[in-house]
Amino acid sequence: MVRLYIRHRVADYDAWRKGYDAFAGQQQAGGVRAEAVYQSVDDPTDVTVWHDFDDAGAARAFVGSAELRDAMGAAGVQGEPQMWFTQER
Numbered sequence: 001m002v003r004l005y006i007r008h009r010v011a012d013y014d015a016w017r018k019g020y021d022a023f024a025g026q027q028q029a030g031g032v033r034a035e036a037v038y039q040s041v042d043d044p045t046d047v048t049v050w051h052d053f054d055d056a057g058a059a060r061a062f063v064g065s066a067e068l069r070d071a072m073g074a075a076g077v078q079g080e081p082q083m084w085f086t087q088e089r
Helices: 013-021 024-029 058-062 066-075
Strands: 001-008 036-041 045-055 077-087
Touching: 001 058, 013 024, 013 036, 013 045, 013 066, 024 045, 024 066, 045 058, 058 077, 066 077
Parallel strands: none
Antiparallel strands: 001 045, 001 077, 036 045
């Protein structure tokens, strides 16, 4: 299993969350097996999400998709997100 973390700023959390939730079907189609959302205690525009995938190839394909890029833009993601991949050992 590979876990992808994405941290980014959003213009408005509630608007972003609606866009995130609306993208759930594309997440599943893109290989997401589990996910969670975290919002900073001190800054509601600072959001971190994680997504689990079967392998790194699926995770990299997901983050490289035009659909994800477009959905993030439409949901109000600001700036370049930080992304990193991990695996449990």
